[in-house]
Amino acid sequence: MMESLAVSLVNAVPALSGVPLWTMTLLVMVVVAAVVLTFALLYAGLATYVERKVAGDIQARIGPNRVGPLGLLQFLADGIKLLLKEDIIPAKADRFLFALAPYLVFIGSFAAFVVVPFGVGLIASDLNIGVYYVMAISSLVVVGVMLAGWSSNNKWALLGGMRAAAQIVSYEVPVGMALLPAVLIAGSLSLQDIVRSQGGLLGIFGWNLFHNPFTFVSFFLYYTAALAETNRTPFDIPEAESELVSGYHVEYSGIRFAFFFLAEYGDMFVVSALATACFLGGWHVPFLDAEALPVAWGNLFSLGVFLAKALGLVLLMMWIRWTLPRLRVDQLMRMSWKYLVPITFFNLLGVSLWLLVFHGKGIPRMIASLFG
Amino acid sequence: MGAHRPGNAPPEGRQMSHDPAHSGPAPAVGPVSLGPEAHVMVGNADKFINWCRKSSLWYLLFATACCGIELMQTGASRYDLDRFGAVFRATPRQSDLMIVAGTITHKMAERLIRLYEQMPEPKYVISMGSCANTGGPFYKDSYCVVKGVDLLIPVDVYVPGCPPRPEALIDGILKLQKIIEQKRNFAAKA
Amino acid sequence: MGLKGYLHDIWEAVATTAKGMRITARYGVDPRETITLQYPEERWEPSERFRGFLHNDIKRCTSCTMCVKVCPVDCISLESVRGADKKLVLASYDINIGRCMYCGLCVEVCPPKSLTHTSGYEKATVTRGELILHFVPEDAEEIKARVAKQVAEAAAKAEAEKSAKAEAPPMGWPAPVFAAGNPGAGADAEKKPAQEPKGEPANREEPPKEGGEKAE
């Protein structure tokens, strides 16, 4: 996809004709990466502000409203302040691993933005193994968190790291299983194809959510498991504020801590984006066919609809965080292995049987075909 | 009953509210300036950085005694420290303001010093309440209370009261913000 | 645990979570629920019994040291000198609000009701010296000097009168009447009250006034 963009760019601008093709594609890649990363960081910054506002609203108070108009510059102030803090690496900590851990966690959560289908043509690179790629990259977070836990030579951090490892590993199984129904329906791993498979039929009913009762259940299973994957309450045991002082990032200060902070919000968006793409019809605009529209308008509408759905799920996560208490570690494990995994397997079986019996057609399609 | 006018945001734009008359500006630490032009550029950078530091003062959750309850109530719904960008952090590593809320005994003194040393550099200390200011009610007869926190760590702002009202604590934090505003980061080093 | 218990567990988890979420949503959506009092702009008017910083109206204060005695923390230091007309003149009156515990016992016990609680609570300061409130404007030494001069003149005048009409019978001075209840204080009014003398050289937590920098 990058080459096509590069070729079209070379033809459009005569001055660039002398430039060899591979530098052109490299240039385009860098530009697209920059755009996606700035979107991700801006989103993560604003998400911290929105979380504190949502928390304020729920708790009958006002969130930050003094830093800049309505407090909008709060995340900027936090970021710059964290940047300027003294950079402390504990004496007995393992210096190299201590410094490496935040980058791993940051890469783990922001690299997944590559395959997020923002709009009709708006995707960094439409990998044909999209879903697997996200599953693989997001397990890099586990490595980073364990590294952070062990290397900061602090008992609380070690406990936080161990808990994170156990939790994320044991919740990747249900996350994977819960995504497979969408892959089965679309017949391809690429997220753009999954989204395209949900088009038509008045937009709403094309979604995988309403495809059949099993996919309906698997959306909620996926969302719960994804909550655990991103360490959000009620599964925020690795950085349990009240038990482990603040889990694996106890010893981190300044910009290193900012990496963890942003990575958490990055993860939240990636997980919501996946849920939107696989179950809520991705960038499909409800009453008009986004692909038929002219390129500019099509992309704009689809981007808007996609962000609305994804950010809606992020808000839901924030709402859950300020309501539910925290699970204990063994209850967390029990919930994953005794509740989520069996149900997702049973669900996967159900979807595949359904597709076999009804030749891949969902309930809405069957009703639509009844009416001709 | 308190004047409860649920307003969502104060009049925008006004950076700092009116200043209670008698608090007076803190003694400005003004080093030798570098000449007009350097000052302008450095001045703006200083102002911006101080603004960032001032508006995101993360305070360490360090509540030993009665003032700790008032600290909690300042962070709760009615007085809401979150408006000023102040969030409580559990670890000294991530906090840049330590509010010593409560009595410091000799057994606790060494822990207090260690916590203070663990905080990354641009750190500030507010001594909240009479116990932290001068040993307060336990000044005369108690054998195991440290008579004032500034025997242990340098203190930026003293908030009198026993326990001080949440408004008094917020007034202390506003004064601390004014002190931070006047700090010279770059010019001082030249 | 059986299938029924298994399903019941799931159902209960979902139901209780939903109930909790509905309550937080109700608070989240409804702006009337916000009860924040935005401090610097919206101030709260204190109840009339609010115990703020102390204030002593030195005109009505008879320097009877009742407040000094009743304070459990000794944060009031008072110094008075015997005036020419046998009445006590207040030399200096300091309250250390850094040590005061705002219990209100002194206000209750003050006979002339000159010591009162103001509704002030905003005195965050940068140095600990500013936490000592001084209620007598000029310096203690000047007052003592002035009063000593007046006593000397009065004594000289009395001396002159006595020698002028040596034969006239002397008038009995009425014994000074002090507030009841503290016979100890009345007798030794000349001696400085037992509480710390104002300078408190040994007491390192109150550095000299003018410098105002922190204690060493």
Added chain:
Amino acid sequence: MKARAEALPTQEMLINMGPQHPSTHGVLRVILRTDGEVVVNARPDVGYLHRALEKIGERVTYAQFMPFTDRLDYLASMNCNAAWAWTVEKLAGIEVPERAEYIRVIVCELNRISSHLIAFGSFTADMGAFTPFLYAIRERERINDLFEDICGNRLTYNYVRIGGVSADLPDRFLEKTKEFLDYFEPKIPEYNKLISYNKIFVHRLANVAAISGGEAVAYGLTGPNLRGSGVSFDLRRSEPYSVYPKLDFDVCVGTGERGTVGDCFDRYMVRINEMRESVKILRQAIAQIPGGPVMAKVPRAFKPPVGEVYFRAENPRGETGIYLISDGTVNPYRLKLRAPSFVTMNIFEKVTKGLMIADIVAVIGSFDIILPEIDR
């Protein structure tokens, strides 16, 4: 699990749940020896807030010690004030006017509600749900307003005097209290819907650190911790003092509704139900309060007769006992403050064997300890 543990020799970890920890309700330090997540031994180390109240008690007069009782348990200052006043009145045999006793009961029960609110709020915050904590503090702010009207301070009241109370009720006080009670009563079922019966919350607390009735009595547990274990013993009912005999309320006892009797959930629910009882008591007290003076005739330099007395009052955290020895002078000779949280910590080491680290936080929260009481 046991067999595998022998094969895999693991090293125990020594963790300092140090004096500064978000959920130790103050400066309590717990020295944890853990094998992974499971706690082998949790030894509390207290004394970080020891302010020598008992030594001060021997150097100040009886009236001057009243503000220090505020600092004995600053979440239930009125109850401690009243306990000190009742002790000295029992020693000196002072007759307190009826209206003063009713005012004392009203402010004590209001303080019990505000203390239980903090207990409920900080307990749910330790379990991870931060919002109920802020709702509890919001309710507590309204009680603070009431106390500010009546005595001028929000936390350290110094309102009760030996022989009565320092000032009569301000004018619209009883109406404002009624307004608060009407506002507060529907909130308790709302808390229960929000968090008390939440599946995760119940799972975190049921069957955790269950204490049997006999054990609770032997270890000296009192108040909600004792009643949580099923022992129906409330000082206001079994050793009535002040005007409590005239007020009818029932004693809430742990029933093991979500687990075994005496587990963390029971202690928590006893406090929630006690808030309802306090509301009931307050309504009756407001209705029955007579007119008349509020202060008995007590000389300023008050010298009680020589003697020893032990009085105990039902504080929100348990039974606060004061053992007072007077030698006839202006200062008490010896003053022993028997604080409920201090004695409750006795059982901490025994109860937390074999629990997980997250349960240590649950046990601390369910005992509702407060540090100035432990360290005095």
Added chain:
Amino acid sequence: MEPKAIFEAVKGKFGEAVVELQEEGFRPAFVVVSPESVREISLFLRDDPAMKFDSLMCLSGVDYKDRFAVAYHLHSLEIGHRIGVKAYLPREAPSLPSVDGVWPAANFQEREAFDLYGIVFPGSKDLRRILLPEDWVGYPLRKDYKYPEFYHGIKV
């Protein structure tokens, strides 16, 4: 049961170990016992069907200027009566057998009496300073206690 009846019962059983009954001016009344027999008397008071003092309300050390004393306040939940038991100790080496075997509630309060008065309780499960730092010198609640000048370099 009335304090006098309790005193007679304990006197009957332990003879001269029980010294006297302090009643007037003492609410609740105190049975004064000799220090050595405190443990046996406690066991008796707890297990005797007529007494059943199963709850130790309060254990406090007292400094009577010429001698020390340890006062136990006992309460029976079932029967509902209360009694005080007091043991006077010499001023030099005050020591008293521990009762935390009889009432587990006594452990922390004995450690506090040891910490603030220096009264030793042989046989106690774990006798260490509880409120003051381990290396604190002296026993503060004694009447003749002089405040230290410095502690770890910080002015007291």
